[in-house]
Amino acid sequence: MKGIVRRKAIDTQSDPYMRKAGPKGVTLCKKCGSVYRDKRWMKKSEVPQSLAYVNKTEVLCPACKKVRDRFAQGFVTIKGAFVDGHRDEIIHLISNKEKRAEHINPLERIIEMKESKGLIEISTTTDKFAQRIGRMLEKTYSGSVEFKWSDDVKLARVTWTRQ
DSSP states (O other), X not given: OTTOOOOOOOOTTTOTTSOSSOOSSOEEETTTOOEEETTXXXXXXXXXXXXXXXXXXXXXXXXXXXXXXXXXSEEEEEESHHHHHHHHHHHHHHHHHHHHHHHHOTTOOEEEEEEETTEEEEEESSHHHHHHXXXXXXXXXXXXXXXXXXXXXXXXEEEEEOO
C-alpha cells in the first residue's frame, strides 16, 4: 500500500513467540498466508510473485501461534455509558484499525473481543497494538484513556472510559 510508514520491528528479546534467528529463505504461514522474507513478516501481496515461493517453508507465524494459544500481550477495556449507544460504531472503528495494522505488520492482531452491557474487552497479540487502539478511541471520541505497562514482561493494559 502506498503511503504507509513501516513501524519498528517487534522486540524479539521479550516476545517468547519470536525466534531469535528468523527462518531461512522465504517462509509462508500455513494459516494466514503471511510471508517471512528479508528479516520481517509481511502480507503475501507485498512479496513479488517471482520470489513468493522460492525455497518455501511452511510454518505458523508468531501471531497465529499467539491466537491459537490465546497468548495476549495487550488488553483493552472499553467502558462507560457511551459504549451502549455507540457499540457498533466502536466495533467497526476497531475492526478498521486491525485491518490497517495488518497491512503494516501482520503480527499485530486481535485475539479475542468480548462484549457485555457497557463493556468491550479486547486482547491483542502485541502491547503496542493495544496502546494504539486506546489512543485512537481517545482521539476519535474523547473520554479518558489509562495505560498500564508491566515491568517484567511486555504487557499493556489499556482502559478507555467515556460516560
